Amino acid sequence: MLVAFATFGQNLPVIPVNSAWIQKIESLAPQQTRFPSSGTKKVLLFSLHTGFEHWVIPHTDEVIKVLGTKSKQFEVVASKDIHQFEKESLSQYDAIVLNNTCSKPDHRNLFWDQLRLESAADSVEIMLKALELETNLSEFVQQGGGLLVLHGAVTLLNNSSQFSSLLGASFDYHPKQQEIQVELVNPNHPLVAAFSGSSFNHVDEPYFYKNAYSELDFTPLLYFDNAKIQGQRKNQELTEGRTYVSWIRPEGKGKVMYISPSHNAQSFENPALLQFMLDGLQYVVGDVSCDETPLLNR
Numbered sequence: 001m002l003v004a005f006a007t008f009g010q011n012l013p014v015i016p017v018n019s020a021w022i023q024k025i026e027s028l029a030p031q032q033t034r035f036p037s038s039g040t041k042k043v044l045l046f047s048l049h050t051g052f053e054h055w056v057i058p059h060t061d062e063v064i065k066v067l068g069t070k071s072k073q074f075e076v077v078a079s080k081d082i083h084q085f086e087k088e089s090l091s092q093y094d095a096i097v098l099n100n101t102c103s104k105p106d107h108r109n110l111f112w113d114q115l116r117l118e119s120a121a122d123s124v125e126i127m128l129k130a131l132e133l134e135t136n137l138s139e140f141v142q143q144g145g146g147l148l149v150l151h152g153a154v155t156l157l158n159n160s161s162q163f164s165s166l167l168g169a170s171f172d173y174h175p176k177q178q179e180i181q182v183e184l185v186n187p188n189h190p191l192v193a194a195f196s197g198s199s200f201n202h203v204d205e206p207y208f209y210k211n212a213y214s215e216l217d218f219t220p221l222l223y224f225d226n227a228k229i230q231g232q233r234k235n236q237e238l239t240e241g242r243t244y245v246s247w248i249r250p251e252g253k254g255k256v257m258y259i260s261p262s263h264n265a266q267s268f269e270n271p272a273l274l275q276f277m278l279d280g281l282q283y284v285v286g287d288v289s290c291d292e293t294p295l296l297n298r
Helices: 019-028 057-071 110-118 123-142 151-155 161-167 190-195 211-215 265-269 271-284
Strands: 041-046 074-079 095-099 146-150 170-173 178-184 200-204 208-210 219-225 242-251 254-259
Touching: 019 057, 019 265, 019 271, 041 057, 057 074, 057 095, 057 265, 057 271, 095 151, 095 271, 110 123, 123 146, 123 161, 123 254, 146 151, 146 161, 146 271, 151 170, 161 170, 161 211, 161 254, 170 211, 178 242, 190 219, 190 271, 200 265, 200 271, 208 211, 254 271, 265 271
Parallel strands: 041 074, 041 095, 095 146, 146 254
Antiparallel strands: 170 208, 178 200, 178 219, 219 242, 242 254
């Protein structure tokens, strides 16, 4: 298993998205799905950002495409068009993957940000349209669609209580990048079987969360020990307990999964993480039967 190292606060070098890198990911990706498939699913891969631009966005796009193509189970449609969230458009998809869809800090609403760029309408009209697109997303999941949220995509609608409840959290802050030892909550859970019962180490931004996160209305899969995280916000340091890195939750007839790794393309050179992501795709389209008991009920 790949182990990536860097000193605290030091970013990993940006690597190009070229044919050699894509071929490497193709060679490391799983040959097939781990769970029985209910047929080829159509997936919207949405990677528009209006706020912070994660350099890993194009790499993550390629990873999802490779997982879909190599497994032959996912037809991946990549887009940066927010009008894909119109009801008619969403109806053609089985699942949505949000790839680092970071919004601007002022409203923390990517739909608002983009509509503001596209339209000369007044603020009230734009916000009403943004809320409509958000409701469409929520109803898509409620009615049986899947939602896989990757890393910074947690901030898509970060001030929305509806989106926070749907996902299970809102973004609060993160210290600088550092080595993180990612642990398995329950090594016997089928969605972490990719890691063969072992934790893994990689360089990433350790995310801390707020809003719906405190309700613990999700089934956690991966975590880090708070005491091991350097550079936490002053006067808010967590010296015990854990913060979750990935979790799942059913919502209505649909499924939601959050995966924080990773801010860096180097992390995708870990075959176990690629398998975990493919398993996550299967989970959100309904192919995985597993324990979904939320922490709040344990």
